[in-house]
Amino acid sequence: MSTHGKIKTTDIDYGPERKKEKNAVKIQDLSLRDGHQSLFATRGRTEDMIPVAEMMDEVGFWATETWGGATFDTMHRFLNEDPWERIRTLKKYMKKTPFSMLLRAQNLVGYRNYADDVAEAFVERAAENGMDVFRTFDALNDYRNFETVVPIIKKCGKHFQGCICYTLTEPRLGGEVYNLDYYVKKAKDLEDMGADTICVKDMAGLIAPYDAYEIIKALKDSVKPPIHLHSHFTSGMAQMSHLKAIEAGVDIIDTCMAPYAFRTSHPAIEPLVMALLGTNRDTGFDIKLLAAISEKLEKEVMPKYRYLLDDTKMSIIDINVLLHQTPGGMLSNLVNQLRDMDALDRIDEVYAELPRVRRDLGQVPLVTPTSQIVGVQTVMNVLNDTPGERYKMITDQVKGLCYGLYGKTAVPINEEVQKKALKGYERGEEPITCRPAEVLAPEMETAKKEIGDLAKDLDDLILYAIYPVTGRKFLQWKYGKAPVPEEVKPRSLEQALADEEMVRKARKGLLIEKVEKDSPEKGPGVRSFNVFVDDEYFEVDVEEVGGAPVVTSVVPSSAPAAPPRPAARTAAAKPAPAAAPAVDGTALTAPMPGMITALEKNVGDVVKEGESVLVLEAMKMQNALPAPVSGTIKAINFAVGDSVSKGEVLCVIG
Ligand code: CO
DSSP, rough: OSSOOOOOOGGGSSSTTTTTTTTEEEEOOOOOIIHHHHHHOOOOGGGHHHHHHHHHHOOOEEEEEEEEEEEHHHHHSOOOOHHHHHHHHHHHHHHHSSSEEEEEGGGSSSSSOOHHHHHHHHHHHHHTTTOOOOEEEOOOOOOOGTHHHHHHHHHOOOOEEEEEEEOSSSSSSSSSSHHHHHHHHHHHEEEEEEEEEEEEETTSSSOOOHHHHHHHHHHHHHSSSOEEEEEEEEEEEEHHHHHHHHHOOOOOOEOOOOGBSSSTSBHHHHHHHHHHHHSTTTTOOOHHHHHHHHHHHIIIIIHHHHHGSSOSSSSSSOTTOOOOOOOOHHHHHHHHHHHTTTOOOGGHHHHHHHHHHHHTTTTTOOOOTTHHHHHHHHHHHHHHBBBTTTSSOOHHHHHHHHHTSSOOOOSSSHHHHHHHHHHTTTTTSSOOOGGGGGGGOOOOHHHHHHHGOOOOHHHHHHHHHHOOHHHHHHHHHHSSOOOOOGGGGGGOHHHHHHHHHHHHHHHHHHHHOOOOOOOOOOOOEEEEEEEETTTTTEEEOOOOOTTSSSSSEEEEEESOOOOOOOOSOSSOOOOGGSSOOOOOSSSOSSSEEEEEEEOOOTOOEEEEOOOOOEEEEEEEEEEEEOOSSEEEEEEEEOOOOOEEEOOOEEEEEO
């Protein structure tokens, strides 16, 4: 079949009068979800989607992806936005185009398998709030994890799109695991489950153009549902793969508006529309309308987010992804975490360790949450392993994966690693083989008891059930029970433009540098003061210039209390190590920056060496931190929900 037919360029109209071809390629726009998730760490705010929402509704997209993936987490955690509200708000502006979301099957919009009651409630509420297409995937392509959500999607009368996560073990399609037969078999499984459409989900941009052709052709020949291709631009191949997929008869393609496109995101819509112009797959889209949307985004929205772009490199493609197969989001997470740990120089070791860890863990596809699980364990191995011992520190999630909590891996997990991971594991040392959620107790009732009246409706309760620690914080902000921190508030366009102007001036050398002054030697008259501003603490030394100090002694009005730990680190506040009360004993320090999500011991408890004391969430993984020695807990310096830096003393055992 030829895709171009007869082209008479003089007859082609760019505008809305051009006819859409009968077999036009259908387009799903991803700008409002995967676009900003890939480029700006999912920080896009609803208020910045509204300016283009009505225009985008006019384009004629098959669907627009507005929700799911990391949006749910990021919105409540970093943007102080109610994720449910986004769907309802955008629906007011986009009445014609169906909304789609990325659903991590039994993982929903989180990083683990949730119990069936949470999964059912979540899908029902998403449908009720306005979601139309449920793009459903499982990180292990284990479709037993679809068994709970799919019947609910169908019951709500919504569209079930089944995904096959595209991954490789070889440079190209083939090999023993991820070959053409594998993908055809998976597509047949999805058809049997009642998939309305089937998506090849190429999250890392690994699909090569000729492999895309092979796969799409094979799927078109073997299953009935329309075939959809989702391919990230990361490696630079996606536009070529799109074209070959179109030649093979693909039905739907994913793209982004130009400002949200390329890099680790997706190809832009505009060149695809132009490439298909006048062919028998012509989208019929109004290119002038697309240009107007992109211009509005450039001028009114992008200035607010440009600072989040990775501007450390010139190249917009990442050839390494073809070697280490890391999806873009995971890659930027790894780099950020290594930077936080002052270990960015070890990135090459991480790249080398990654395929080994992946093989040990059953050659899993790398997509949320397996990308985080493999990624974080890789970092742990690089930072903690010794020549004599591998997997010295194993995350709870790796233990879960070894236990079977995520499902069945493509090939068996390395037995030695599995044994080590499951030694003393709370659920048991023998791995399960059933559908993972079967071993999970219902969670909604417990969640309801825990959160109480702070959850005003089912949407609040689900948010809390999926994200207990940050969800509770968010609900406190939402209902005015706690002040909203500055860092989660939006920035205005004016502020963003002013900041950019400042950077431009600095680059041109137009900003006058502050002259550095050497501080004089401290004299004998110096006096130290503890200064408390709200909940921040400073230690200030005061000495009168050229004379005896006016203040000769300071008597505190009462015995000095232990100064409160600074709640948020500002550039001005020295993180006063003196703030933590000195207690004799052995310190348990944070091996990496993160957030305390659970305290398993209290002050006064007796612990054995190796027993877990508290849980530190780092890079979205829960790490139970073991006691370095046996003894009694003398002090715990942090509470649940606190963020800690690497090396901070979390607890003292004496
Ligand atoms: Co994606």
